[in-house]
Amino acid sequence: MNPFAKFFCGLLLCCFAAFAQATAKAKTPPFSTSPEVQAFIAEMHAQHGFDPALLNRQFSAIRPNATVLRAIRPAAVPELQRSWQRYRERFVNERRVRNGVRFWHEHAAALVRAEAISGVPCEIIVAIIGVETEYGQNMGKFGVLEALASLAFNYPPRAPFFRNELEQFLLLARENEQSPLDYKGSYAGAIGIPQFMPSSQRRYAVDFDGDQHIDLRRSTADAIGSVASFISLHGWQTGAPITLPALVQGDPAELIAAGIKPILPLKDLLQQDIVVPEADEHLHTRPAALIDLVSPEQPTEYWIGFDNFYVITRYNRSSFYAMSVFQLAQALRQEMGR
Numbered sequence: 001m002n003p004f005a006k007f008f009c010g011l012l013l014c015c016f017a018a019f020a021q022a023t024a025k026a027k028t029p030p031f032s033t034s035p036e037v038q039a040f041i042a043e044m045h046a047q048h049g050f051d052p053a054l055l056n057r058q059f060s061a062i063r064p065n066a067t068v069l070r071a072i073r074p075a076a077v078p079e080l081q082r083s084w085q086r087y088r089e090r091f092v093n094e095r096r097v098r099n100g101v102r103f104w105h106e107h108a109a110a111l112v113r114a115e116a117i118s119g120v121p122c123e124i125i126v127a128i129i130g131v132e133t134e135y136g137q138n139m140g141k142f143g144v145l146e147a148l149a150s151l152a153f154n155y156p157p158r159a160p161f162f163r164n165e166l167e168q169f170l171l172l173a174r175e176n177e178q179s180p181l182d183y184k185g186s187y188a189g190a191i192g193i194p195q196f197m198p199s200s201q202r203r204y205a206v207d208f209d210g211d212q213h214i215d216l217r218r219s220t221a222d223a224i225g226s227v228a229s230f231i232s233l234h235g236w237q238t239g240a241p242i243t244l245p246a247l248v249q250g251d252p253a254e255l256i257a258a259g260i261k262p263i264l265p266l267k268d269l270l271q272q273d274i275v276v277p278e279a280d281e282h283l284h285t286r287p288a289a290l291i292d293l294v295s296p297e298q299p300t301e302y303w304i305g306f307d308n309f310y311v312i313t314r315y316n317r318s319s320f321y322a323m324s325v326f327q328l329a330q331a332l333r334q335e336m337g338r
Helices: 003-027 035-048 052-060 065-073 084-091 094-106 106-118 122-133 144-154 157-174 197-206 220-233 251-259 266-269 308-311 317-337
Strands: 243-248 288-294 301-305
Touching: 035 052, 035 144, 035 157, 065 144, 084 220, 084 317, 094 106, 094 122, 094 317, 106 122, 106 220, 122 220, 122 317, 144 157, 157 197, 197 220, 243 317, 251 288, 266 288, 288 308, 288 317, 301 317, 308 317
Parallel strands: none
Antiparallel strands: 243 301, 288 301
C-alpha cells in the first residue's frame, strides 16, 4: 500500500471512530431523564433553592461521558497499576523543571507574598502547579458538569464523593454567576490552574490579585495564593522536614500497612530495622511513616514521610504524587539557587 493510501485509510478509520462515538453518545439519554438525577434536582431545590426548571434544562444538555468513566477506572492490567518509575518520569523531568523556573521568574512577586503569608515555600507551590497542569498549560477540556454527573450517577464506587462535588460545583457556579455548562476541567471535575475540586475551591481558594473575584482558570495569582492557602490550612509546618530516604533491613509489611499518616515517632521506626542515614537526633521524636515507592521488576524505594509529606497528600492522596511534588520542588529550588 502506497503512503497516500495508508494516510487515506487512517483518516477514514479516525473519522469512522469519531462518528461512531458521536452516534453512540447521541443515542444515550440525557441526564434529565434519570430518576436519580430528578431526585438530586429536587434535593438541590429543597436544600439550596435552585430552580428545578433551570437544572432540568442544564441536565438535559449533558449525557453520561464514556471517556470520563474509562479514565476513572483503575488499570485492568496489574503491571500498569503502580509504577513509581513511570509516574516520576511523567512529572519530574527536564521540561517541567525548565518551565517551572520560567513560571517562578514570571510570578516571583506573588510567590514571595504567598510564602510570607502562609509559610509554604515557593518551590512547593510551583511544584504542585507544575504537577497538576504543567503551570496552567493543561487544565482539561471536559465539561465539568458532564464529568461530575457521569461520576456521580454512573460510577458507583465513588458516587457519594462525586455527588457531593456536583452539589458543590452547582453552588460554586451560582456564586460566580456563571452557567455550569461553561466550565471546563479534568475528567474528574477538577478546575483551573491548580486543579481544585469544587469543594476545595469553595473552602480554600482566595482572591490573591485583589480584583474581588476568585478565578482559578485565568488568574495565576489567585491560583498561587489558593495553593498556598490549601497547604497551609491542612497543617503545613514551616521549616519542618518533608521526607528522607530510608533503608529497610527487615520485613516492612506491618509498617507499610499502617499507612502514610505519621503516627509513630521516628525513633520507634529506627528500632524496627529501618535506617535513615540523614536523620539528625532532633528528628527522632517527630511523627513519621514508612513510605514505599514500588516499580515492577525494580527495587522498592523506601522513604520516611513526616507531617509535611502527609499534608501534600491531602491535595492528592497518593504517596507517588507527594514524592513527585517534593522531588520537583527540590529540583526547582536547586535551579533557582535557593
